[in-house]
Amino acid sequence: MSAAPTKNLPVGTAETAEYWAGCKRHELLIQHCTDCAAYQFYPRILCTACSGRSLQWVRASGRGTVRSFTIVRRAVSEAYAAEVPYVVALIRLQEGPTLMSNIVGCAVEAVAMDMPVEVVFDDWPGGVTVPKFQPLSR
Numbered sequence: 323m324s325a326a327p328t329k330n331l332p333v334g335t336a337e338t339a340e341y342w343a344g345c346k347r348h349e350l351l352i353q354h355c356t357d358c359a360a361y362q363f364y365p366r367i368l369c370t371a372c373s374g375r376s377l378q379w380v381r382a383s384g385r386g387t388v389r390s391f392t393i394v395r396r397a398v399s400e401a402y403a404a405e406v407p408y409v410v411a412l413i414r415l416q417e418g419p420t421l422m423s424n425i426v427g428c429a430v431e432a433v434a435m436d437m438p439v440e441v442v443f444d445d446w447p448g449g450v451t452v453p454k455f456q457p458l459s460r
């Protein structure tokens with residue numbers, strides 16, 4: 323009777339449009355302040371370190387470490403049922419900012435604190451591309 327459940331898709335804003343465009347090109351973009359040299363994520367109109375407006379988009383290394391994580395074993399809705407178990411993690415990028423994402427490319431039990439990871443991109447139906455992280459391949 324009802325349509326198939328759908329995932330929650332990110333909704334872009336004026337501040338995040340460039341970030342999502344970068345994801346689509348498989349580039350992880352963060353903001354860099356040319357006044358104080360701070361990096362920041364998520365995207366904002368002001369620098370969180372100096373309140374300046376001299377922000378530019380730069381391509382992040384895509385590498386970081388796992389700062390915290392949880393293993394999701396019960397899907398939040400039917401739309402995610404096929405994906406459990408999966409890992410939701412906070413990744414601290416080499417540049418400093420922290421972002422929330424998933425760890426993929428390994429068993430959920432293999433994820434550990436301070437694990438080195440690198441970004442990969444997941445192209446979803448509907449034209450949205452999201453960054454995820456996998457164990458760093460050296």
Ligand SMILES: [Zn+2]
Binds near residue numbers: 355359360371373
């Ligand atoms: Zn600044």
